[in-house]
Amino acid sequence: MAKNLRDVAEHVRAMGESIEFVDVLASCVGVLYTVLSLRWFSTDAFVGAYAHLQWLLMAVRIALYLALPFIPVAIAYAICAFNLAAFAVPMPGNGMEYVGTCYALALLAWRGSRKRACACLCVVLVGSVAITLLKSEGYVPDRLSWLVGLAPYCIALFCGLVVREWQDLLVRRRLAEREVAYREKQLRMVHTLHDSVANTLSYAVLLCRSRQGGNDEQVERLLEQALKALRSDVIAPAANRTDDDGQAVGTPVETLMPDADRDDNRSYADDVRAVLKETNDRLAVLGFAGESILIDRGGNPSRQWSQFVCGIVRELGSNIAKHAAPGDYALTVVADAERTTIMSSNECDDGRLPKEEEHDEVLSSRFGLNDLLNAVHNVGGTAEWCREGNEWSIAIELPRAEV
Known part of the structure; x- marks a missing residue:
C-alpha cells in the first residue's frame, strides 16, 4: 500500500x-x-x-x-x-x-x-x-456567415503550427550552436596538439639529427613532456562528455585549463617566463646562442593573455630550431598595460644538405606560422616580418585588452 x-x-x-x-x-x-x-x-x-x-x-x-x-x-x-x-x-x-x-x-x-x-x-x-x-x-447561411463561423478554427490551427515551427527553429539553432562550440573545442585541441606536442617532438627529432653526443637524456625528457601534454591537454578534455551547456559532466571547467592547478597568487607573467626559459634551454642544446627574455612593464595580465603569448613563443622557438642556422638569435617579449610586443630574429640556414631537405616535411606542417598569424589578426594584432641579408626577423604586436 x-x-x-x-x-x-x-x-x-x-x-x-x-x-x-x-x-x-x-x-x-x-x-x-x-x-x-x-x-x-x-x-x-x-x-x-x-x-x-x-x-x-x-x-x-x-x-x-x-x-x-x-x-x-x-x-x-x-x-x-x-x-x-x-x-x-x-x-x-x-x-x-x-x-x-x-x-x-x-x-x-x-x-x-x-x-x-x-x-x-x-x-x-x-x-x-x-x-x-x-x-x-x-x-x-450565406458565404460570409460560413466564413465568420468556420475561419476561427483554421486560424487557430495555423497559429499552433506557427508556434511549433518557431520552437523547432529555436531547437535547431541551439543544436547548431552546440555543434559549433563542439567543433571550436576540437579545433582548440588540435592547436594544442600542434603547439605543444608537435613542437616538442620537433626538438627531439632535431636533437637526434645533431651530431652531438650525449643527448639521450634530453630527448627522453622531451618525449616525456610531449606525452604529458598529449594526455593532459588533448586526451583528458576529449574524454569528458558535455552537457547541454557545453560543460564537462562531473568535471569543473577549470580543470580543463592547463594552468588551473597553479597557485592563484602566482603572476600569469611567470608562465611566459617559464616558456621563454624552456625555449632558451632547448635552443641552447641545439647549438643556438642567444637569449629569450620577458620585459614586464606593468599591467594586469590575464590567463588568456599568458596562454596566447606562450603559444606564440613556442611557435617562434620551434621555427628557429627547425629553419634557422645554429648561431645567434633573439626572442623578446615586451609587455605593458596597453600592448604586448613579441620580437624574434635569427640567421637563415641556406646551407642545408639535400639529404636533410628531404626530411623537412616531417618537421614542418607549413600551417603553424599561418595559423599563428591568423590568430594574431583575429584579436586585432599586427605582424610584420622581413629578411635582410642572412637575417630573418618578425615583430608581433598585440593589444592587451583584446587578448
Missing part, C-alpha cells in the same frame, strides 16, 4: 513539473467563459425545461478545462469532440463554443501530431456544417 502511494505521489509530482503556464491560463479562461455563458445565452423561455441539461454541459466542460493542464493533448481531442456533440444537442440557444475548440486545435497543432490535428480540424468543420444545416431546417 505504501509503495502504491509513493508511486502515485511520484506520478503526480512528475505531472506537476510538466504543466505549462499557458495551459493553466487557458483552463482558467475556459472555466470563466463556461460560467458566464449561462448568463449570456440563456433566456427565461427555456431555462426551466433545459436547466438540467445546461448544468450537465457546464459541469462536463468545467471538468475538461480543469484536466487540461495535466493531460493537454488528450483533453484537447476530448474538448473538440464534446463541443461538437454539445452543439448537436437540440437545445434552444445552444451554439458552438469557439473558445475551447480554437485553443484545442491550436494545442494539437503545437504539441500533438500535425496529421491528427488536421484530421480533427476537418471533423470539426464538416460536423459544424452538417449540424448547422440540420438545425437551420432548410435555410442555408
Whole structure:
C-alpha cells in the first residue's frame, strides 16, 4: 500500500513539473467563459425545461478545462469532440463554443501530431456544417456567415503550427550552436596538439639529427613532456562528455585549463617566463646562442593573455630550431598595460644538405606560422616580418585588452 502511494505521489509530482503556464491560463479562461455563458445565452423561455441539461454541459466542460493542464493533448481531442456533440444537442440557444475548440486545435497543432490535428480540424468543420444545416431546417447561411463561423478554427490551427515551427527553429539553432562550440573545442585541441606536442617532438627529432653526443637524456625528457601534454591537454578534455551547456559532466571547467592547478597568487607573467626559459634551454642544446627574455612593464595580465603569448613563443622557438642556422638569435617579449610586443630574429640556414631537405616535411606542417598569424589578426594584432641579408626577423604586436 505504501509503495502504491509513493508511486502515485511520484506520478503526480512528475505531472506537476510538466504543466505549462499557458495551459493553466487557458483552463482558467475556459472555466470563466463556461460560467458566464449561462448568463449570456440563456433566456427565461427555456431555462426551466433545459436547466438540467445546461448544468450537465457546464459541469462536463468545467471538468475538461480543469484536466487540461495535466493531460493537454488528450483533453484537447476530448474538448473538440464534446463541443461538437454539445452543439448537436437540440437545445434552444445552444451554439458552438469557439473558445475551447480554437485553443484545442491550436494545442494539437503545437504539441500533438500535425496529421491528427488536421484530421480533427476537418471533423470539426464538416460536423459544424452538417449540424448547422440540420438545425437551420432548410435555410442555408450565406458565404460570409460560413466564413465568420468556420475561419476561427483554421486560424487557430495555423497559429499552433506557427508556434511549433518557431520552437523547432529555436531547437535547431541551439543544436547548431552546440555543434559549433563542439567543433571550436576540437579545433582548440588540435592547436594544442600542434603547439605543444608537435613542437616538442620537433626538438627531439632535431636533437637526434645533431651530431652531438650525449643527448639521450634530453630527448627522453622531451618525449616525456610531449606525452604529458598529449594526455593532459588533448586526451583528458576529449574524454569528458558535455552537457547541454557545453560543460564537462562531473568535471569543473577549470580543470580543463592547463594552468588551473597553479597557485592563484602566482603572476600569469611567470608562465611566459617559464616558456621563454624552456625555449632558451632547448635552443641552447641545439647549438643556438642567444637569449629569450620577458620585459614586464606593468599591467594586469590575464590567463588568456599568458596562454596566447606562450603559444606564440613556442611557435617562434620551434621555427628557429627547425629553419634557422645554429648561431645567434633573439626572442623578446615586451609587455605593458596597453600592448604586448613579441620580437624574434635569427640567421637563415641556406646551407642545408639535400639529404636533410628531404626530411623537412616531417618537421614542418607549413600551417603553424599561418595559423599563428591568423590568430594574431583575429584579436586585432599586427605582424610584420622581413629578411635582410642572412637575417630573418618578425615583430608581433598585440593589444592587451583584446587578448
